[in-house]
Amino acid sequence: MKDIKDVNESHAPKGNKRTSSAKLIGKLITSAVVLIAVIVLFFAFFVTKIDNGNVGVVYKISGGVQDEMLSQGWHVILPTERVIEYPVRTQTVSYDGLAVATVDGKALSMPVSLNYHVDPEKASAVYKKFGNVSIEDLQAGYIQSRSQDALRQVVSQYTVIETFGEKTGEIKNGTLERLAADLENIGIIIEDVIVNPPQPDEETQKAIDERVKATQNLERTKTDKEIAKQEAERKIIEAEGEKKANEIRSKSLTPEIIQEKLIEKWDGKQPITIGGEGIIVDFNQKNE
Structure with missing residues (x-):
């Protein structure tokens, strides 16, 4: 019995070591999971990324819209802050057909394309005017309606024939001028307008x-x-x-030259008749 007891006692420390190792590994795994969760939560609630070519406008629940813009890259924000991005490089948007009417009453649907970007110095003004609205929603709403209004005012000055032909350049330039002046004040810069003739x-x-x-x-x-x-x-x-x-x-033609020409043409036999009055010159008689 004493020998059996000694054997059990000799094996007991090894079992305890294995149990301790398993507990340690379990703690490490748990800690790693917690750390990963903390990192994920940190990036989810405290970090935002501004895409290339965009700026970010920060809205604080306690302080409203901030004047300072976030440039492209990663930024740490508070859970009480909200960020919306606006493009500061050229964007292109197309509208299949904007309803307009000519001066002679012809209703038309004209395709229009715009090249534009948001003024980085006025991005906060865009947010203040439209709130938490994405640029895609602005394109489909406000920008489209202002484009249609500018085109409508210009086309209404021309006949349907002029709209399809010789005045298309004037219509394009007029629309660009009106739309650029309309949207520049709120921070949207219109670079170019393409007005295609309707079908x-x-x-x-x-x-x-x-x-x-x-x-x-x-x-x-x-x-x-x-x-x-x-x-x-x-x-x-x-x-x-x-x-x-x-x-x-x-x-x-002096008399001497005339006589010389006559002599050149005379055959030496017959008198020469000059002009219609029948003047006859006989060189034979003169020579005699």
Whole structure:
């Protein structure tokens, strides 16, 4: 019995060591899990990332909108703070068709595209005006409505034919000018506007074709008139040149030169008749 007791006592410390090691490993795993959870919670509630090309506007529950912007990168914030991002590099947004009307009452749906960005110095002003609204919601709401209003005011000054043709450049520039002035004050910078002609209906297309044909005929008439004018001027110049040449020749024909020319053409036999008055020159008689 004594030997058995000694054996049990000799094995007891090894079991205790194994139990202690298992408890230590368990504590370490638990600590690691807790640490990871703390880190995850910290990043979830205390850290925010501002994407490249954006700025962040901070709103504090106790202090309202902060004037200082958050640049791109990671930032530590408090749980009582909220951050909304605005793009400060060029963004492009397209609208399939904005409803407008021409000066002659034709209703049109015109596709429009915008290039814009938010002024980083006025990003807080954008937040103050619109609150916790994303830039996508602004594009689909306020920016679209202001774009439609600017285009409507410009198109209403032109006829439907002008809208489809020769005045498209003026419509684009007018829309850009109005929209840029409208949105700049609130911190949205319009860089460019692209106004595409709408798809004409059958009646409008017929009117456009007739206008194009009339324009082509007018240009052809102008061209023909210009050609005729140039031809008449050419003939006048030629006639004036011929007249001056004759005058110079007449002044240079002295009696001696005339006689010399006659002698060159005389065959030595028959008298020469000059002009329509029947003047006859007989060199044989003169020689006699």
